Amino acid sequence: MSIAVIASLAVFLGILYFLYGQQQKNHTLSRLVLFGLVLGSAFGLSLQLIFGEGHAAIGGTLEWVNVVGRGYVGLLKMIIMPLVLVSMIAAVVKLEKGGSLGKISGLTISVLLATTAISALIGIVVTQAFGLSAEGLTEGARETARIAVLENRVDRVSDLTIPQMLVSFIPTNHLLT
Incomplete structure (x- = not known):
């Protein structure tokens, strides 16, 4: 990790500390989100202006900043169902x-x-119209496909960086975990 990435992350942590201080002053959630949006946009714009587009320091910084951003969005996704x-x-x-x-x-x-009755009726009509049946289905096809998916996933998981791994631990839907 370069000094530029460490300095950028220090600025980001300063922004998070400022937002935490604003939370302690009993600001509303919508105001805190607006502060975060404005400060995050200013932070991103300053990174682009300082380092230039496509610089490696920006990519390294964003890997760690995404832990907070994607974690926040994942937690928001998780609470939608109970709120509804x-x-x-x-x-x-x-x-x-x-x-x-x-x-x-x-x-x-x-x-x-x-x-439900309409969808069942459509299913019956389509099955009869096209002569569909369960013949020719082999058992184990689903399991074979699942093994292939898991083999592909092993390659993706082994190449994860630490920030990406941290983000993957945050559930987005507590009903699926």
Whole structure:
């Protein structure tokens, strides 16, 4: 790691420390995100102006900066599903009339059953129209394909740098882990 990369990372850590200080002053999340966006853009622009486009120091700095950036985005992706669920539950709880809940539930279930029936009907029609059957499918084809995917992944994983490996540890969807 060159001195330029270390100096750039020191500036980046200074920006993160400044944002942490702003958080301690009880700024809103939207204001902190806006501060981060402006400071990150200024940091990136200054790197481009100082080193020039395509410089190795920029690439080295971005590898480590991406740990924070991609980690933040991954954590945001992870909390989307619980937030949607809580919003849906809160909307149901806030319904004023108890009878309207039954109507909404009945309508939702009816639409779900109708769309499922339509998709099943389309599947049956397509299968009959083209004469499709399960003949000729060999067992183990899926497993063979999975082995090939895993063999390709071994090459990708072995070439990961430390920052890329750190980012890969951050889940983006807690339901899949």
